[in-house]
Amino acid sequence: MTKEITLDGAPDLRRIYATAALRRGNDSDTLPDVRYSRAGIRVDVDDLVAYSRVCRFPVTGALPSTYLHLVAFPLQMQVMSGDRFPLPLLGAVHVENRIEATRPVGVDEPLDVSVWAQDLRPHRRGRQVDLVSEASVRGETVWRGISTYLSRGTEHADTESSDPPSTEQLASVGAGPLWLLAEGTGRSYAAVSGDWNPIHVHALTARPLGFPTAIAHGMYSYARVLASLGPRLPASGLTSRVWFRKPVRLPSTVRLRTAFERSRTLSVLENATGEIEHAVVENSW
Known part of the structure; x- marks a missing residue:
């Protein structure tokens, strides 16, 4: 039976x-059957x-979908x-994220949020797991995220992976916006997100974890893409x-290219020369 734990406030990240450095994980093939929740969350406007x-979102009466993450x-x-x-x-790598936004969520709406883990499975480079998050307003599920x-x-070479759609069609798309990401980008995002994972904060804290420099938060890059596409995306049913794909080392210059279809966009965030794909983003409705 699932253990339901309701918290009065946000955990201290x-x-x-x-x-986290004291935890090394274990060899278990099962996940703890626990669900953490918070009720009546009010968004702080500041x-x-x-x-x-x-993240370059316009300030409106609705929450950006990545803010709910x-x-x-x-x-x-x-x-x-x-x-x-x-x-x-520590060392866990965010490799994929999916968001289902049922409808716009108003800044003043009270949020009930629940999170649990599911689908522990092999990956060709180790093991992976999904963290499922749901947000509801007065009993109506308005947003769902899977990280x-x-x-x-241990590598599992024969394991099927969740690969992104091909970006070949973007070869004919003209150059999109260039973003100059400063060395302190990770600290700026950490200050507003609370995600002070040492791989994002400074080169000195990233190196012991295998990164030669600090790297940008994946959800920062993702948010920047969605903010850039915002006027072309629907408010509901997204x-x-x-x-x-590849971490964005800081500092860095990246470029966004996007193909637009009737009910879909496909974007690639790449380095300035187009040789390295940092992220692939697909939106559909």
Whole structure:
């Protein structure tokens, strides 16, 4: 039976990251049957404005769909930092994310959010797991997110992977906007998201975890893409999916290219020369 745990406030992400180094994960093939929830969450308008400025969203009466991920993220970390969670938190790589936005969510609407883990499975480079988040307003589910995390370990070469759609059609798309991402981009996003994972904060804290420089948060890059496409995306019934391909080292210059269809967009975020794909984003409705 699922253990339901309702929290009065958001978990302290700095404390979770500070203690994460003590957890190494385990060899279990099962996930803890636990669901963390918060009820009646009220969005702080100042926090929302700060987030919108960093990610380049316009400030309106509705929440950006990636902001709801931000609300759920501390609960995700609470699940992943538990003693019985099989994968170590530090070093986990966010490889994919899916968002289903049923309708616009007003800034003043109270949110009930629940998070749980499911589908622990092999990956060709280790093991991966889905963290599922749902947000509802007065009993109506208005948003759902699935974040897939990879923990590197024993390789499973024959395992099928969730590959992004081909970006070959983008070869004929003209050059899109160039973004100059400063060395402090990770710290700027951490300040508005609370995600102080050391791989994003500074080169000195990223190197012990295998990265030569700090890397941009995947959800920052994803948010920037959605903010750029915002006027072309519907307010309701949107399914958005991102595949994180290669980390964006900081500082860096990246370029966005997008193909537009009647009920779909396909985007690639790449380095300035087009040789490295950092993320592939597909939106459909």
